[in-house]
Structures are given as structure tokens and as C-alpha cells.
Amino acid sequence: MAPFIALVIALTLSPQVFSGESLIYQLSWIPALGINLSFRLDGLALLFVFMILGIGLLVILYARYYLSPNDSMAKFYAFLMLFMTAMLGIVLSNNIIQLWVFWELTSISSFLLISFWWHKSEARKGARMALTITGAGGLALLAGLLLLGDIVGSYDLSIILQSGEIIKQHALYSVTLVLILLGAFTKSAQFPFHFWLPHAMAAPTPVSAYLHSATMVKAGIFLLARFYPALAGTDLWFLLVGLTGLATLLFGAYMALFKHDLKGLLAYSTISHLGLITLLLGLDTQLAAVAAIFHIINHATFKASLFMAVGIIDHETGTRDMRKLNGMLKFLPYTATLAMVAAASMAGVPLLNGFLSKEMFFAETLHQQVLGSMSWLIPVLATLAGVFSVAYSIRFIHDVFFNGEPVGLTKTPHEPPRYMRVPVEILVALCIVVGIVPNFVVNDILTAASISLLGPNLPDYSLAIWHGLNLPLLMSCLAVLGGLFVYSQRKYLYQFQTSLPTLDAKEWFETWIEYILKWSQKITGWIETGSLQRYILLILISVIILAGLPLFEMVQLAGTKPLTAVTPNAAVGAGLLIAGAFATLIWHRNRMVALLTISVVGLMVSVAFTRYSAPDLALTQLTVEVVTVILLMLALFFLPHRTPKESSSVRILRDLAIASSLGVIIGSICYAILTRPLQSISDYFLANAKTGGGGTNVVNVILVDFRGFDTLGEITVLGIAALGIYKMLLNLPLFMPSSDGDGRPWARERHPILLASISQSLLPLALLVTVYIFLRGHNLPGGGFIAGLITAIAFILQYMAHGSQWIYERFDVNYRKVIAFGIATAFMTGVGSWFFGRPFLTTWFEYFDIPLVGKIELASALVFDLGVYLTVVGSTLMILASLGKLTINQQPQQEAK
Numbered sequence: 032m033a034p035f036i037a038l039v040i041a042l043t044l045s046p047q048v049f050s051g052e053s054l055i056y057q058l059s060w061i062p063a064l065g066i067n068l069s070f071r072l073d074g075l076a077l078l079f080v081f082m083i084l085g086i087g088l089l090v091i092l093y094a095r096y097y098l099s100p101n102d103s104m105a106k107f108y109a110f111l112m113l114f115m116t117a118m119l120g121i122v123l124s125n126n127i128i129q130l131w132v133f134w135e136l137t138s139i140s141s142f143l144l145i146s147f148w149w150h151k152s153e154a155r156k157g158a159r160m161a162l163t164i165t166g167a168g169g170l171a172l173l174a175g176l177l178l179l180g181d182i183v184g185s186y187d188l189s190i191i192l193q194s195g196e197i198i199k200q201h202a203l204y205s206v207t208l209v210l211i212l213l214g215a216f217t218k219s220a221q222f223p224f225h226f227w228l229p230h231a232m233a234a235p236t237p238v239s240a241y242l243h244s245a246t247m248v249k250a251g252i253f254l255l256a257r258f259y260p261a262l263a264g265t266d267l268w269f270l271l272v273g274l275t276g277l278a279t280l281l282f283g284a285y286m287a288l289f290k291h292d293l294k295g296l297l298a299y300s301t302i303s304h305l306g307l308i309t310l311l312l313g314l315d316t317q318l319a320a321v322a323a324i325f326h327i328i329n330h331a332t333f334k335a336s337l338f339m340a341v342g343i344i345d346h347e348t349g350t351r352d353m354r355k356l357n358g359m360l361k362f363l364p365y366t367a368t369l370a371m372v373a374a375a376s377m378a379g380v381p382l383l384n385g386f387l388s389k390e391m392f393f394a395e396t397l398h399q400q401v402l403g404s405m406s407w408l409i410p411v412l413a414t415l416a417g418v419f420s421v422a423y424s425i426r427f428i429h430d431v432f433f434n435g436e437p438v439g440l441t442k443t444p445h446e447p448p449r450y451m452r453v454p455v456e457i458l459v460a461l462c463i464v465v466g467i468v469p470n471f472v473v474n475d476i477l478t479a480a481s482i483s484l485l486g487p488n489l490p491d492y493s494l495a496i497w498h499g500l501n502l503p504l505l506m507s508c509l510a511v512l513g514g515l516f517v518y519s520q521r522k523y524l525y526q527f528q529t530s531l532p533t534l535d536a537k538e539w540f541e542t543w544i545e546y547i548l549k550w551s552q553k554i555t556g557w558i559e560t561g562s563l564q565r566y567i568l569l570i571l572i573s574v575i576i577l578a579g580l581p582l583f584e585m586v587q588l589a590g591t592k593p594l595t596a597v598t599p600n601a602a603v604g605a606g607l608l609i610a611g612a613f614a615t616l617i618w619h620r621n622r623m624v625a626l627l628t629i630s631v632v633g634l635m636v637s638v639a640f641t642r643y644s645a646p647d648l649a650l651t652q653l654t655v656e657v658v659t660v661i662l663l664m665l666a667l668f669f670l671p672h673r674t675p676k677e678s679s680s681v682r683i684l685r686d687l688a689i690a691s692s693l694g695v696i697i698g699s700i701c702y703a704i705l706t707r708p709l710q711s712i713s714d715y716f717l718a719n720a721k722t723g724g725g726g727t728n729v730v731n732v733i734l735v736d737f738r739g740f741d742t743l744g745e746i747t748v749l750g751i752a753a754l755g756i757y758k759m760l761l762n763l764p765l766f767m768p769s770s771d772g773d774g775r776p777w778a779r780e781r782h783p784i785l786l787a788s789i790s791q792s793l794l795p796l797a798l799l800v801t802v803y804i805f806l807r808g809h810n811l812p813g814g815g816f817i818a819g820l821i822t823a824i825a826f827i828l829q830y831m832a833h834g835s836q837w838i839y840e841r842f843d844v845n846y847r848k849v850i851a852f853g854i855a856t857a858f859m860t861g862v863g864s865w866f867f868g869r870p871f872l873t874t875w876f877e878y879f880d881i882p883l884v885g886k887i888e889l890a891s892a893l894v895f896d897l898g899v900y901l902t903v904v905g906s907t908l909m910i911l912a913s914l915g916k917l918t919i920n921q922q923p924q925q926e927a928k
Contacts (some may be wrong), residue, residue: 034091038084041077048077049475051487055125055189059870071125071188074479078324079122079253081476082331086245087115089335089454094237096451097342107147111241114140118246122253125188126717127176134172134214134250138165141247145234149318157230160540164217164227172214172254178207179261188257195261206324208262211254221309222279225302226536232294238343239294243301244334252305254325259320259484263312273313273399273409279306281412284419287520289427289528293341293351297334300377303416304330307392310413313859314399317490322391324480325494328473329384329465331841333376336458337734340370343451344431347444353430355439360432362444366452367432376462378514379417379507384465386507387494389417393503414506414513421514426521469494570695579696580902588699590707601642608635621673622667630660646812647730650804654820658907661827665914668768725876725890726809732874734814735892735899739872742895743857746902750850753906756894757847760913782833790832797825805900809888815896819903826904827911835916846912851904857898860891 046470047054053073060068072080091111098107117140120133139162146158180186182201183194191198198204215221220228228248232239242248255272262268283303308330311323343366345351376385396410435446446452465472474494507842517524529556558569582588611631612879618624633656640649678686716729716737724732734742770776803819808814830838861872869875876890 034087037119038081038088041072041080041084044072045077045476048072048074051479051481051482053181053189053483058124065128067187068129069187070123072123073474073483074481075253075256075324075483076122078175078328078476078480079249080119082245082249082328082621083115083118083122086241086331086335086458087111089339089457090237090241093236093240093342093451093454094338096448097237097346098235102147107144110140110143110147111238114144114242114246119248121250127180127186127188127191130188131169131173132217133746135166135169137218137250138162138169141165141231141242144238144242145231147235147238148233149179151233153230154233156537157227157233159724160537161227161231163540163544164224168214168217169405170222171210171217173216175207175210178203178210182207191258192260195264198261199265204265205267207265208265208271209437209855211258211262212275215251215254216275217251218254219248219305219309220279220302221251221275221306222282222302225279225283226425226540228302229290229295229298230537232292232298233367236294236338236345239297240335240338240342243298244338245331248301248305249327249331252312252323253309255309256320256323256327256484259312260486261886264315269313270501271313273310276306276308276313277409277412278308279303280416281306281419284416284423287423288419288524292352293344293353293356293427293431294338296353296427297337297341300420301334303333304377305419307416310409311392311395314395316398317485318391318492319395319399321477321481321490322388322395322493324484325391325473325477326388328477329376329388329462332458332461333373333383333385336373336455336462337370337377339455339458340366340373343447343455344370344444346451347442347447348437349441353426355437356431357434357438358432358436359444362437363446364445365446366455369452369455371428371432372459373455373462374424374427376466378421379510380926382463382466382496384462384469387469387496388464390503390507391492393417393506394501397502400852410506414509417506417510418513420520421511422517425514425518427517459588467496512675550731550926568689571689575689575692575696579692579699582696582699582703585703588703590703590704590705592708597718604635604638604642605672608632608639611635620676622670622674626660626663626667630656633659633725645730647728647814647817650812650817651820654824656816657824658820658911662911662914665911665917669917724874724892725888726838726853726874726892728808728810728812728814730812731808731814731896732892735809735895736872736874739861739874739895742899743861744870746857746899747854749906750854750902753850753909754847756910757913760917763917782837787832790828794825794829797821797828801825805896806893808892808896809892815899816903819900820907822900822904823907823911827915830912830915835912838912844910848903849901853898853901853903855898856901857895860895860898896920 044054053071055072056070058068085425091108094107094111095104098104114137117133117136119139121130124133142158142162145161146154148154176186179191179198179718182198182203183191185191198207201207217224227241231243234242263272280303281569283299283301283306287296287299287303290299295810304326308323308326311326341351344356344363347363348356350356362820372383379386393410393413396413399409400406402408461472477494478489503799559566566725608631611628614628615625615632618628637649637652637656640646640652713729716733719737720729720732721727723737726732726736801822804813804821805815805818806813808818826842829842864871864873864875867875872895874890874892874895876888876892878888881887
């Protein structure tokens with residue numbers, strides 16, 4: 032129903048497009064970067080919308096009868112609809128970055144469709160090959176589009192299409208063109224990137240009929256046509272596009288002659304016809320562009336019908352090998368008739384649509400100067416390609432439907448279900464109707480699409496069946512006669528082809544992939560040794576090189592700003608900080624002592640934040656320090672209490688030199704920055720926090736409004752990390768130490784009554800402080816993150832004082848649900864902004880007069896902060912409670928919440 036409704040909508044909009052309008056719909060996305068969700072429906076887009084939705088509906092019906100009961104219909108249609116949506120996104124996008132996003136989505140969804148029969152090795156390999164080639168081309172396309180947007184100064188397609196002269200005169204035009212063409216050529220299987228398409232034929236036939244005749248491979252053609260007004264018209268365009276199309280046309284047509292697999296023959300014929308369209312777009316005539324659009328229509332109809340007919344033959348016989356499929360006319364007379372008409376259209380037989388566009392193709396090859404004085408070669412080679420096209424079409428008809436009796440079939444073929452033939456009938460009927468009355472059927476859409484490429488002043492062209500005795504007609508006759516001759520003498524051609532060295536694209540591709548993997552594994556093995564110390568060493572050396580070398584180029588390290596006077600308090604604080612760091616270094620092998628000394632460092636950092644007017648950071652640091660110390664104490668319970676001495680004297684000297692060098696470099700950089708004037712973005716936030724976010728605590732306003740999206744991402748990561756830790760610790764068997772590091776046994780009293788009594792008394796007070804810190808966070812130091820940590824500390828104290836089982840009996844909370852509810856609350860707060868026409872996560876605030884309370888401010892940021900609070904509480908308690916549970920000899924029967 033969804034494609035049908037979309038097609039009806041497109042039909043209702045078509046009169047406006049046929050009248051020359053370009054319908055544009057735009058929704059602001061990232062205005063600061065000039066990126067918007069923008070859609071454009073012009074003639075070219077409408078043509079592809081009709082193909083995507085029209086043939087898509089036929090494929091949906093056809094697939095219902097083609098797939099077996101063992102295949103997942105739901106999965107197939109989900110993948111198909113995803114691909115259809117992505118293709119619509121490409122052709123309708125009016126923003127080139129948005130176009131690229133949909134472009135990559137087609138690569139991913141086509142990978143899923145090609146590998147639908149994942150249990151088959153060829154399906155998996157074909158899907159990987161298609162994804163690799165088209166994905167690599169997509170990266171080149173992204174680079175080209177970014178350059179294109181930079182040249183024009185906008186990513187808006189409407190502006191780009193009007194800036195053709197600016198683009199072509201720019202110094203980066205050549206690089207931009209090559210990158211964009213790489214994206215188009217890889218997607219449309221142009222030589223030498225053609226080899227992925229035949230191997231993608233391992234997909235179910237409905238996929239081949241849709242992706243590889245009417246949509247996915249046409250995406251590359253669409254890209255060439257879409258950027259034709261902006262990029263075409265130069266010698267480089269004609270040379271690259273024209274010669275690539277010519278090579279693809281010839282190679283595909285020649286190789287199709289030797290394929291025994293029906294889908295293999297159609298795959299190479301598809302490559303050839305895609306080359307034909309590309310060649311037309313590469314010729315320097317306007318009529319060639321019109322002919323290219325016309326052949327896009329015709330090729331989609333006859334090739335989709337041929338793929339579906341082949342699917343019927345495969346479905347009813349169990350094979351696609353033409354050496355076994357003989358005499359199918361008497362078993363499948365109706366299907367055979369449809370297939371023969373479609374094949375005749377592919378060959379360019381008169382009164383069928385393929386003949387008309389091929390006539391236009393031959394005519395335009397006669398009126399170009401792409402190769403200068405040697406341009407006569409193009410019509411000659413085009414005729415030769417026509418000869419091969421007729422030859423493989425005759426082979427398709429003769430070898431499958433005539434040529435004796437079938438060989439080695441496992442079942443007796445018969446006509447398929449009635450509605451399985453309906454899509455083929457509709458497409459073949461279009462081939463005939465367009466071939467007989469083209470002006471009545473396709474003239475409007477062809478004109479509208481051609482205007483998108485060439486502008487309103489189209490050249491005169493005729494879609495008549497008969498243009499008199501002329502050179503294009505002679506070329507068509509030569510193609511037909513030459514095709515008959517080539518097919519009659521095919522055994523000599525087969526002998527010649529057999530004598531040539533074979534190059535299996537799949538083996539070549541897999542060899543290169545294995546080569547890349549081998550070197551990747553070597554590099555990875557050298558870098559990733561499993562040693563955390565080695566990783567840190569490589570990072571620090573990189574910092575020393577990248578940050579240290581520029582310091583030697585500075586004339587003077589000190590700036591002009593005066594130094595801050597050293598007060599006694601600051602000196603004492605710095606001394607304690609340094610002493611704590613040195614103590615941790617000296618006693619690092621005694622893990623408990625090192626934990627205590629490093630906590631001194633954290634405490635002094637908190638004091639430093641307070642000294643420099645960052646109370647929010649100080650509160651956060653203090654609460655994080657408490658949680659971290661508890662976490663490390665729980666983890667250290669299972670580790671040796673003393674670290675063995677591992678470092679040699681040489682290693683100690685090396686590490687000392689690296690650490691000292693890094694300290695000198697970072698210290699120098701900090702000194703250079705602090706003694707120079709610095710223009711900070713903080714002035715903006717200070718000026719707009721109250722008016723824009725409704726709060727005087729600038730830090731909190733930044734977290735919940737200006738950078739609310741970052742905060743949402745951070746709490747999501749926190750929740751995911753907590754869930755990962757929970758799953759890793761669940762039922763993890765660990766060695767339980769019976770004594771501490773000095774050999775003293777643990778106290779018999781697990782939960783001292785004094786600690787239990789104090790903890791219960793502190794809990795209400797801690798929760799009261801939590802509420803206070805939470806509510807004041809928008810205007811004074813505090814907020815959801817700090818409040819969440821205070822709550823978590825209060826409850827962890829209860830765990831430590833009473834034990835997990837005691838807590839579960841009184842406070843049975845599923846922390847996973849708390850995390851999920853917290854993230855959902857924060858996300859829905861952001862979504863709520865849309866209902867008021869504001870960007871995602873924009874804070875709403877207002878002042879109210881409440882009796883007995885007075886004037887008070889209410890802000891939506893409070894709800895967002897509640898989501899942060901719940902996520903922090905759930906994540907912290909889940910991690911610490913799960914780790915603490917492991918310290919119990921008898922694990923509780925109830926799962927940790």
C-alpha cells in the first residue's frame with residue numbers, strides 16, 4: 032500500500048511537473064552549516080519516481096509467487112522497502128549531502144537484498160563485493176560533493192545546477208569531476224568497475240529485476256544526468272564519460288555472448304546498455320541527452336520483464352543453464368512469447384521501444400566530435416555493439432525456447448501461477464505500446480525529464496517509428512544482419528574466446544581482499560600487542576612529536592599577560608597535588624596505598640576547580656572521586672594486593688624520559704596559552720544563558736540546552752557501558768581471597784552494626800541534599816548529574832553496610848529499566864520542542880506566581896535533567912552493585928537489579 036499511495040501522490044503532482052515546475056519542500060536541519068532536509072520533484076526526479084514505484088509494485092507482486100515458503104517474506108519486503116525508500120531519497124534530494132546519505136543507504140540495503148539467501152556462499156560473496164565496490168565509490172562521491180559544495184558555497188542542488196560556469200572554471204573542477212564520476216561509475220557498473228554486477232546475480236530474481244535493471248544501477252546514471260547541467264560541457268567530461276561508456280558498451284555486449292547462465296547473460300547485457308546510456312550522456316550533443324533519457328525508460332521495461340521471465344523459467348525448471356534449457360516453447364508457451372518480445376526489444380527490433388531509442392543512439396553517434404578526426408570510430412563501434420546485442424538476444428531466444436529438447440531437468444516445467452505473469456505482461460505491453468505510439472505514452476515525461484538536463488529550450492526531436500531511409504536505419508539493419516551472422520558462426524567465436532587467458536573477477540577481487548587483510552593483520556599485530564603500556568607509550572610518543580616539534584619554532588614562549596601571584600593557599604594546594612602524584616608513583620605496587628594517594632590528587636583537583644570559580648566541576652569531581660574509589664576497592668578485592676616488580680632499570684629510565692618530556696611539553700603549552708590573550712566562546716554563553724536557556728548557571732544551561740544533544744549522547748553511552756559491564760559480570764566465577772595483603776583474615780562481622788546504623792540515618796539526609804542539588808541546578812551549582820551521583824553514593828553505602836540481599840528485600844529496583852526510562856525521558860524532552868516549532872532539545876521556560884511561594888521559574892530543562900539523573904543513578908548502581916555482588920561467597924538467588 033505504501034508504494035501505491037506514493038505512486039498516486041506522484042501522479043497527482045505530475046501535471047505541475049509537466050508544465051515545467053520544480054516542486055521543492057525544505058525543512059531546516061543544521062542551518063549553521065547550510066544543511067537542510069530538502070526535496071525536489073522535477074521532470075528527471077519524476078521519471079525515476081515512476082520507475083522506482085511502478086516497477087517496485089510489480090516486483091512486490093512477483094516476489095509473492097517467486098519466493099518459497101521457507102523464505103522470510105517479512106524480511107524480504109522489509110529490505111525491499113528500505114531500498115525503495117533510499118532510491119526515492121536519492122532522486123528527490125535537493126541537498127547533495129542528503130543525497131549522499133541516501134546513496135550509501137542503497138548500498139547497505141542492496142547488500143541485504145543480494146545476500147538474502149545468506150546460506151549460499153555465492154550470495155554472501157556477491158553481496159560483499161557489491162558493497163565494497165559501491166561503498167568505495169561512495170567515499171569518492173562524498174569527497175567530490177564536499178568539493179562541489181565548497182566551490183559553489185552551498186550544498187543546495189538548485190543553486191549548484193545554476194552554477195555550472197562557476198564550477199567548470201574553478202581550479203578544482205577536474206578533481207571534483209573525477210571523484211563524482213567514480214561514485215557514478217562504480218554504482219552503475221561501468222568498466223572497469225563492472226565485475227560486481229554479474230556476481231550480484233546470486234540474489235533472488237525479484238531483486239535482480241528491480242535493483243539491476245531499473246533502480247540501483249540506474250542510480251549512477253541518475254547521478255550523471257542530475258549533475259549534467261553543472262558538470263557537462265567540457266572536453267574532460269566528454270572524454271571520461273564518453274570513452275567509459277563506449278568501453279562498457281562493447282565489453283558488456285561481447286561478454287554476454289559467452290554466458291551460459293541466463294541471469295549472467297542478462298547481467299552483461301545490462302552492463303552494455305548502461306554503457307550505452309553513459310556514452311550518450313558523454314556525447315557533446317543535446318539530442319544525445321534526450322536519447323539517454325529515452326533509453327533509461329526503455330531499458331527499465333524490457334530488462335525488468337526479461338529478468339522476471341528468467342525467474343519464471345528458473346522457478347519452473349530448477350535451472351538457468353541454457354545448455355539444459357531447450358525447447359521451452361512447448362512447455363511454457365505463454366511465458367516464452369512474453370520473453371521473446373522483450374528480448375526482441377532488447378535487440379532493437381522495429382515496432383518495439385528498444386528500436387526507437389537505439390535509432391536515436393545511432394543517429395547521435397554520427398553527430399559528435401569527441402575523438403576529433405577519429406570520431407568516426409564511435410558510430411562504427413556502436414554498430415559493432417549492436418551486432419553483439421542482436422547476437423546474444425537471438426541466442427537467448429533460440430537456445431532456450433527452441434533448439435531441441437531439454438536436457439537433465441529434475442522436473443517437468445509448466446506455466447507459473449496466473450498473477451506471477453501479470454508483472455511481465457504489463458512490462459511487455461509497455462514495450463509494444465511505446466514502440467508503436469511513443470508520443471502518446473512517453474512524450475510528456477521524456478520532455479519534462481529532458482528539460483531538467485537541458486533547460487526549457489529543447490532541441491527538436493521526433494519519436495516517429497519511420498524516419499525514412501537514412502544512415503541510422505542502415506546501422507540498425509547492419510546490426511541485425513551482423514547479429515544473425517555472428518550467432519550462426521558462434522562456435523568459432525567460442526573457440527577464440529576459449530583460447531584467451533581467463534581472468535576471474537571474483538578470484539581477483541578475493542585475492543586483493545586477502546592481501547589487504549594480511550597486511551592489515553600484520554600492522555594490527557605490531558600495534559595491538561595486548562599491552563596497555565605499549566598503547567599509552569605510542570600515544571604519548573605521538574603527542575611528543577606532534578606537539579613538541581612546533582614549540583621549537585616559537586620565538587618566545589611567554590606571552591604579554593602578567594602572571595597570577597602565587598598565594599600561600601595555592602602553593603600548599605599545588606604541593607599536595609604534586610606530593611599525591613609522587614606518592615602514587617612511589618607506592619604504586621601497593622595497590623591500596625596507591626588508591627589512597629591518588630584520591631588526594633582527585634581531591635586537590637576539586638579544590639583547584641573551586642579556586643578558579645568552577646563549583647559545578649568541583650562538585651562533579653568530588654562525587655566522581657567517591658564513586659571511583661568504591662569501584663576500585665571492589666575491583667582490587669579480586670586482585671593481588673601488591674603488584675610484582677616488572678620493569679627493568681632500562682625501562683624505568685625510558686619511561687621517565689618519556690614522562691618528563693611530555694610534562695615539559697604540556698607545561699610549556701599551558702604556560703604559552705595562559706600568558707596570551709584568549710578570546711573564549713564563553714562570552715556567548717554568559718550573555719545568552721539567561722535569555723536563551725532561562726538559567727543563571729551557565730554550565731547547566733550548556734549541558735541541558737546549548738549542548739543538550741551532546742549530553743543526550745553521553746548518557747546514552749553511559750547506559751550502554753553499564754549494561755555491558757552488567758552482562759560481563761553476570762555469574763562471573765572469580766577466585767575469592769581469604770585474607771588481605773598482609774595475611775590477616777577478613778572480619779567475621781560482615782556488616783558492622785555501627786556502619787549499618789549510621790548509613791540508615793544518612794540516607795534521608797543524602798536524599799534531601801539530592802533534591803536540593805537537583806532543583807537548584809538550573810540557576811546555582813548542581814544539576815542532574817551531580818544529584819545522581821550523590822543518590823548513587825547514598826545507596827551504595829546501604830549496600831556496603833547491609834549487603835546485597837538485605838537491599839533486594841527492601842528495595843527491589845530493576846536498574847536496567849531505570850536507565851531506559853532516564854534516556855527515554857531525556858529524548859522525549861527534546862522531541863517535545865518540535866511540537867512548539869523549536870529545534871530539538873530547545874529549553875522552554877516561563878515564570879509563574881504561585882500562592883504562598885511567590886514568583887518561580889519553571890523550565891523544560893528540569894525534565895531533561897531528570898532523565899540525566901535517572902540514567903546516572905541506574906548506571907552507577909548497576910555497575911557497583913553487580914561488582915559488589917561478586918564479593919559474596921554465596922551468590923544471591925535473585926538476579927542483580
